[in-house]
Amino acid sequence: xxxxxxxxxxxxxxxxxxxRAHGSLLAQAxxxxxxxxNVLGNALGNVRGEFLREVIDTLLLRxxxxxxxxxxxxxxxxxxxxxxxxxxxxxxxxxxTDALSHATLPGITSAFLAAGWLGLDGRSLPIxxxxxxxxxxxxxxxxxxxxxxTRLREDAAIGIVLSVFFGAGIVGLSWIQRNAATGSxxxxxxxxxxxxxxxxSDVLLLGVIALLAVAVTLLLLKEFALVCFDESFAKVDGWPxxxxxxxxxxxxxxxxxAGLKAVGVILVVxxxxxxxxxxxxxxxxxxxxxxxxxxxxxxxxxFGSVLSAxxxxxxxxxxxxxxxxxxxxxxxxxAPTRGVIAVAWRRFRLRLRIAGDHLLExxxxxxxxxxxxxxxxxxxxxxxxxxxxxxxxxWTLRRQGMIERVRRALGGHSSELGxxxxxxxxxxxxxxxxxxxxxxxxxxxxxxxxxxQYLISYADVAPTHVDWSVDQVEHVLSDALxxxxxxxxxxxxxxx
Amino acid sequence: xxxxxxxxxxxLFPLTAAVLTAVTCGILGNxxxxxRLSLMGDAISHSVLPGLVIAFLIASTRSPLAxxxxxxxxGLVTVALVELVKRLGRVEPGAAMGVVFSVLFALGVLLxxxxxxxHVDLDADCVLHGQLETLVWYDAPESVGGxxxxxxxxxxxxxxxxxxxxxxxxxxxxxxxxxxxxxxAFDPALATTQGFSAGLMHVLLMIFVxxxxxxxxxxxxxxxxxxxxxxxAATARLLTDRLRSQVLASLGIAVFTAIVGYTxxxxxxxxxxxxxxxxxxxxxxxxxxxxxxxIIASPRHGLVTRVLRRRALAESVARDDILAALHxxxxxxxxxxxxxxxxRDFVGRPLAAALASASRSGLIDVRAARVSLTESGRSAAxxxxxxxxxxxxxxxxxxxxxPDHTHATAEQLEHLVAQPPSGPVTDPHGRVIP
Numbered sequence: 001x002x003x004x005x006x007x008x009x010x011x012x013x014x015x016x017x018x019x020r021a022h023g024s025l026l027a028q029a030x031x032x033x034x035x036x037x038n039v040l041g042n043a044l045g046n047v048r049g050e051f052l053r054e055v056i057d058t059l060l061l062r063x064x065x066x067x068x069x070x071x072x073x074x075x076x077x078x079x080x081x082x083x084x085x086x087x088x089x090x091x092x093x094x095x096x097t098d099a100l101s102h103a104t105l106p107g108i109t110s111a112f113l114a115a116g117w118l119g120l121d122g123r124s125l126p127i128x129x130x131x132x133x134x135x136x137x138x139x140x141x142x143x144x145x146x147x148x149x150t151r152l153r154e155d156a157a158i159g160i161v162l163s164v165f166f167g168a169g170i171v172g173l174s175w176i177q178r179n180a181a182t183g184s185x186x187x188x189x190x191x192x193x194x195x196x197x198x199x200x201s202d203v204l205l206l207g208v209i210a211l212l213a214v215a216v217t218l219l220l221l222k223e224f225a226l227v228c229f230d231e232s233f234a235k236v237d238g239w240p241x242x243x244x245x246x247x248x249x250x251x252x253x254x255x256x257x258a259g260l261k262a263v264g265v266i267l268v269v270x271x272x273x274x275x276x277x278x279x280x281x282x283x284x285x286x287x288x289x290x291x292x293x294x295x296x297x298x299x300x301x302x303f304g305s306v307l308s309a310x311x312x313x314x315x316x317x318x319x320x321x322x323x324x325x326x327x328x329x330x331x332x333x334x335a336p337t338r339g340v341i342a343v344a345w346r347r348f349r350l351r352l353r354i355a356g357d358h359l360l361e362x363x364x365x366x367x368x369x370x371x372x373x374x375x376x377x378x379x380x381x382x383x384x385x386x387x388x389x390x391x392x393x394x395w396t397l398r399r400q401g402m403i404e405r406v407r408r409a410l411g412g413h414s415s416e417l418g419x420x421x422x423x424x425x426x427x428x429x430x431x432x433x434x435x436x437x438x439x440x441x442x443x444x445x446x447x448x449x450x451x452x453q454y455l456i457s458y459a460d461v462a463p464t465h466v467d468w469s470v471d472q473v474e475h476v477l478s479d480a481l482x483x484x485x486x487x488x489x490x491x492x493x494x495x496x
Numbered sequence: 497x498x499x500x501x502x503x504x505x506x507x508l509f510p511l512t513a514a515v516l517t518a519v520t521c522g523i524l525g526n527x528x529x530x531x532r533l534s535l536m537g538d539a540i541s542h543s544v545l546p547g548l549v550i551a552f553l554i555a556s557t558r559s560p561l562a563x564x565x566x567x568x569x570x571g572l573v574t575v576a577l578v579e580l581v582k583r584l585g586r587v588e589p590g591a592a593m594g595v596v597f598s599v600l601f602a603l604g605v606l607l608x609x610x611x612x613x614x615h616v617d618l619d620a621d622c623v624l625h626g627q628l629e630t631l632v633w634y635d636a637p638e639s640v641g642g643x644x645x646x647x648x649x650x651x652x653x654x655x656x657x658x659x660x661x662x663x664x665x666x667x668x669x670x671x672x673x674x675x676x677x678x679x680x681a682f683d684p685a686l687a688t689t690q691g692f693s694a695g696l697m698h699v700l701l702m703i704f705v706x707x708x709x710x711x712x713x714x715x716x717x718x719x720x721x722x723x724x725x726x727x728x729a730a731t732a733r734l735l736t737d738r739l740r741s742q743v744l745a746s747l748g749i750a751v752f753t754a755i756v757g758y759t760x761x762x763x764x765x766x767x768x769x770x771x772x773x774x775x776x777x778x779x780x781x782x783x784x785x786x787x788x789x790x791i792i793a794s795p796r797h798g799l800v801t802r803v804l805r806r807r808a809l810a811e812s813v814a815r816d817d818i819l820a821a822l823h824x825x826x827x828x829x830x831x832x833x834x835x836x837x838x839x840r841d842f843v844g845r846p847l848a849a850a851l852a853s854a855s856r857s858g859l860i861d862v863r864a865a866r867v868s869l870t871e872s873g874r875s876a877a878x879x880x881x882x883x884x885x886x887x888x889x890x891x892x893x894x895x896x897x898x899p900d901h902t903h904a905t906a907e908q909l910e911h912l913v914a915q916p917p918s919g920p921v922t923d924p925h926g927r928v929i930p
Contacts, residue, residue, distance in 0.1 A: 094591040095535055149799060150791055152529075156730045159534040160787060163723035167780020170719060174774035175765070192605060266542070267605075270598030277591045315609060321602035328595055332585045340584045 058306050067309045070195045070262075073203040074301035074320060077259050078271060080210035082297025083217050084255045085276035086290050087248045090228035094277075095155075096143060098269040099162040101256050103139025104132035105169025105265050108190050109176060125202050125261065128190075132257045139165050140249060166265075193264030193317035195305055202261060209258040213251050214294070224248055225286050263317035270321040271297065278328040281335035300324035354475045355383060355393045357444050360402060361474075363433055364441030371403060371431040394431070402437035406430055448474045450485045457492055507758075509631040509656050513715040514754040514779060516659035520666045520708045521724035522750025526743050527670075527701055529729040530681040535590070536575070536702070537725040539597035541709045541718035543574040545604025548713065549611055564658075564710050571706025574600060575699075631655065631715065655715040662711040666704055670743065673697070678739055720776040724750055727783035731790045734797050749786060757782035807846070813911050814842060814850035819859065819877035820884065820910075822869045823930075826877075832868035878930040883909075885923035885930075886916035892924040899924035 058067060088097050111131025115122040122128075139161045146157035176187060189197060198206075217224070226234045227244045235241050252272065259268035275297035276289075283289050304320030311319075333340050362379050363371055380390050397403045433441070452470045455461040461469075477485075521537075528534050544567040551566020574596055581592040631653050670677065676697055680687045684694035709721050732746035757779030762772035792799050818838060825833050838847060851867065854860045859873035869877055887906040891897045897905070902924060909916070921929055 089588070089591055092588055092590060094588065094594045098535075098538075098594060146791075150734060151797065152730050152733065153532050153534075155532045155534040156529050156726055156733075159538055159722060159726035160730055160784065162538065163719060163726060163780050164784030164787075166719050167723055167777040167784070170777030171761075171773045171781060172777075174777065175770070178771040178773070179765070267598060267602055269594060270602065273591055273594040273598065277585075277587055277595055280587070281585065315605055318602040318605040318609075321598055322606065325595070325599035325602070328599075332581070338586065343584075 055306075055310060058309050066196075069200060069203045070198055070309065070316065071302060071305045073198055073206050074195055074262050074305040074316065075298045076207045076210040076301070077255075077262055078275065078297035078299070078301025078304075078320070078324075079294045080213045080255045080297070081259060081268075081271040082275035082279070082293035082295070083214050083290055084251045085272040085274075085297070086279070086286075086293045087217065087224055087228065088252050088272055089276040089280065091245075091248065093249075093252075094273045095158050096140065097252055097256060097272045099143060099158045099165075100136050100140055100253060101260070101265050101269045102162045102169075103142075103165035104136040104257060104260060105190065106165055106172055107131035107133065107135030107169075108187060108260070109169055109172025110135070112176060112187055113172070123187075125205060128187075129205075129257050129260070132260060133253060135165065136253050136257060140253070169265075189264075190260050191265050192315055193260070193262050193267060195262045195308070195316035195320075198261060206258045206262070209254055213255050213258075216247070217251060217290070220244070220247060221286070221290065263320055267317045267321050270324060271300070274321070274324040274328050275300065278324070278331040281331035281338045284337075296324065296327050300327060350475075352393060352396055355385065355389070356397050356400075356402065357440070357475050358383060359393065359397065360433065360437050360441035361444040361448070364438065364445050369433050369438065370406070371433065373430065397437070398431075400436075401434055402440060403431040403433050406432050444474055447477045447482060450482060450489065451477060453489055454485050457489070506632060509653055510715075510775065511755070511758050513631060513653075513656050513659055513712075514720075514758050514775065515751055516656070516663045517708075517712040517716045517720060518724050518728070518750035518754035518779075519747060520659065520663045520711070521721055522728040522746045523666050523670050523743060524701065524704055524708060525725035525727075525729035526732070526739070526746055527677055527681055528705065528725055529733060530739075531698075534726045534730075535593055536578075537705055537709075538722050539578065539593045540571045540574050540702070540706050541713075541721050542597040543600035543604070544570045544706060544709050544713065544718075546570055546600050546607055547573075547604075548710070549604055549607040553607070553611060564707070567710035567713070568703065568706045570600070571702065571709065572699075575702045655711075658711045659715060662708055666708065669700070669704055673700075674740075674743075677701070681739075716779075717776045720779055723780035723783045724753075727780075727787050728753060731783075731787045734787075734790045734794045737796070753783045753786055754779055811846050811849050811853060814845050814847060815854045815859075816880045816911055817842070818847075818850055818854060818867070819869070819873065820880045822860065822867065822873070823877035823881045826869065826874075827927075832866045835862070835865040835867060838867065880910055882930045883916060885927060886918060886920065888923045888925070889920045889929070890916050893920075 058071075085097075088094055108128050108131055111128050112122040114131070115124070115127050120127060142161045142165075143154075143157045146152055146160065147154060152160070173187060223239065223244050224247075226237075226239060227241055227248070231241060234244070256268055256272065259271055262268075263271055275293045278296050279289050279292035282292055300320050300323040304323040305316050307323070308314045308316040308319040331339065334342075336342055359371065359376070359379050362375060363369070366375065368375065376390070376394075379385075385393070394403070398405065448470055451473055452466045455466050455470065456463055525534075525537070528537050547566040547568075547570020548563055549566075550570075551562045554566075555562035577596045577600075578589075578592050581587050581596060582589055585592070587595070676687070676692055679690060680692075680694040680697035687694040687697070705725070708725075709718060712718075712721050728746040728750040729742070731749050732742045735745055736742050758775050760782060761775040761778035765772050790798070793801075795801060821838065821841065822833060825831070835851075838851075842850075851860070851862055854873070855862050858870055859876050861868050861870055884906050887909040888899075888902040891902040891905060892899050923929055
């Protein structure tokens with residue numbers, strides 16, 4: 001249940017924001033108005049429609065050149081980050097990308113300063129990104145060196161590189177703020193990102209980088225998959241594992257650097273990690289995983305920047321990450337096989353089946369064909385069933401045709417029924433086990449005995465210790481395994 | 497502007513705040529690094545941001561207590577969410593951490609914008625790299641003596657008070673529960689059988705880390721918290737093998753880092769007559785530099801030590817091999833070898849150093865490019881060859897190797913301190929064992 005807070009907290013600011021946006025639109029709508037109550041009322045009626053039109057316009061890229069640039073840029077970035085993020089996830093390097101993105105900051109500030117000394121424009125994006133790439137790569141190399149030459153573990157190595165490099169970046173930032181002659185406004189934007197200030201050439205550059213990264217990944221997907229899933233096999237098979245690994249890491253570096261301007265040093269890592277992890281919920285295969293991660297990344301970029309375009313003063317980076325986060329939560333809860341709901345449902349179904357098994361097995365062991373109240377009580381107590389669960393078990397068994405209800409009119413069991421006054425309101429029926437139910441009970445008893453015998457004769461478990469572990473296994477023995485057990489025990493018997 | 501002047505008004509409180517942060521984080525970081533949770537510190541320090549802002553929006557004050565509560569809750573929520581995503585979603589730990597803290601941080605950034613709309617000064621930058629420099633003490637006393645008076649206490653900024661409480665608390669926590677923390681870190685199962693919960697220790701540690709982050713966010717910023725949580729402990733880990741000395745060393749390193757980093761932030765730029773840079777950033781960099789120095793120069797695990805140790809080993813092995821070669825030559829009637837012959841056999845090995853050291857110890861004579869054994873060298877050489885042949889015998893007799901496969905292994909074993917079992921008089925090739 002603790003999973004709910006992030007989702008709800010993600011949702012709440014958005015609602016808040018939505019109402020506020022209404023407010024600001026309302027102000028705009030009423031500005032040119034005459035100001036009397038009547039006009040205001042009309043305007044109020046129109047606001048909803050107007051806002052809706054604005055939403056649709058932005059979604060369909062009809063709301064102005066600059067907004068479109070941002071939307072296209074971030075969607076492309078999301079696409080590339082999703083694809084490349086899968087590689088990082090499969091190599092278990094999610095947090096290395098965190099260190100990497102932090103390590104780009106000193107590169108940005110040094111590039112800015114170096115460009116100033118060389119007489120170039122320090123705010124030109126290619127120069128800053130070049131610096132970012134250099135220190136980003138240095139950071140990754142630093143992690144590798146720490147791991148190879150010291151006895152520090154990966155988490156410490158990542159943390160060291162992250163904090164020291166970022167600290168250096170902050171030193172650089174403060175130097176620029178306090179000492180540099182030129183303005184530093186462009187630099188500060190890299191920490192939290194400022195998608196709104198992207199120019200046409202910026203978006204073009206990012207787009208080319210992103211598409212190149214995607215193309216390279218798709219071209220080398222087979223090689224990457226090989227190294228991700230079975231590195232030693234790749235080595236034995238003669239693939240240049242180090243070079244392939246380097247290629248993967250370079251892709252991650254390139255996409256990280258490309259994302260700095262839009263979502264910032266701290267949040268770009270989210271663009272790499274979240275789409276890949278979110279996509280992982282939905283599929284077990286690599287190609288769908290890559291495609292899905294790309295789709296989730298692109299959708300986060302697209303919807304995130306649309307939202308931030310519609311709502312004033314909302315940083316695009318944060319909104320994009322929160323969009324991706326919501327998609328992650330949806331996947332974690334609702335994915336068909338790995339989702340929390342699906343897993344819980346499967347577990348519940350299994351528990352229900354096992355409970356039914358126990359009831360039928362208990363009856364079979366007593367050689368009874370009816371389920372009396374005390375037998376029911378006993379099994380329910382041992383299994384720790386709640387009243388509702390007990391009713392559900394009985395209902396399921398009845399629906400499956402394993403048991404059927406018998407009215408109390410039979411009289412022979414009146415004393416037994418008297419022992420349970422609580423349920424007498426409906427005239428608690430007892431249940432007769434149908435032939436299907438008897439067969440199922442018999443099969444379980446037999447499985448139990450077989451597995452018990454197997455454990456005693458082959459696994460050398462003491463006969464007094466067998467019962468409990470068998471109680472769990474008996475429900476999941478397949479027919480094939482049962483006949484195998486029978487054969488094994490028969491030959492052993494024959495050999496004696 | 498002189499580079500190194502301590503101004504009570506300008507420097508006292510910032511430096512105190514920095515040192516207190518260093519002490520708090522330095523001591524707690526040891527257990528994070530040990531339990532491979534270094535990045536939990538990172539995650540928490542990012543994700544306390546929404547906690548701070550929400551607490552602020554609800555309480556509408558910057559009262560330390562409300563902030564502390566909000567951030568501590570956010571810290572614990574982070575830990576719980578990471579666990580939850582890891583278990584329920586079956587997501588790899590690193591990725592789970594990345595998802596949780598980045599989403600929470602994004603939420604914090606968004607909420608800050610929200611707060612800014614209400615004309616509130618709550619700056620995300622300040623959360624990241626702090627505002628140490630604003631802890632100025634106006635009308636401070638001129639002399640150091642003036643500091644030790646009662647009304648100094650009235651001027652202490654609340655950030656410093658909070659940090660002091662946190663520092664004392666963390667030291668007490670680690671000192672009182674040292675044994676429990678140690679067992680929980682090295683062997684959680686043992687902790688359980690000893691009757692206390694490793695999980696509880698984990699939660700307590702996380703509470704303190706969250707507390708340290710919160711206490712220091714305003715003064716020094718979260719980046720310094722991360723640096724101080726990880727770097728001093730990691731540095732100390734390279735210097736010593738015992739937890740107690742590691743904790744003490746990390747404290748010393750942390751305090752040293754804070755003072756040097758703070759000084760460097762204003763002193764170094766002053767050399768070029770520039771304004772000082774961010775003290776928090778500078779301390780993080782110094783922490784990194786100290787770590788690099790430790791990696792290179794640590795007495796036991798440092799790179800220099802390891803290189804020297806390897807070189808000494810290579811030299812002594814080469815010396816043994818020279819003696820053995822001379823002994824074998826003597827067996828076939830040649831009592832000296834040309835230096836050129838040795839050079840041919842010792843390609844890529846420290847021959848010159850080994851020759852020099854052997855002749856210094858009086859084991860060989862090196863005369864006009866010809867090398868021969870001295871009297872004491874003869875017995876040393878015989879001992880080496882004896883070990884070699886005894887090992888060969890052992891390898892054939894006990895290990896079951898074929899006689900022609902033993903030489904390479906014996907060539908390595910002969911340099912060991914451990915002696916082969918004696919007894920046999922000839923080696924598997926029929927040669928006499930000296």
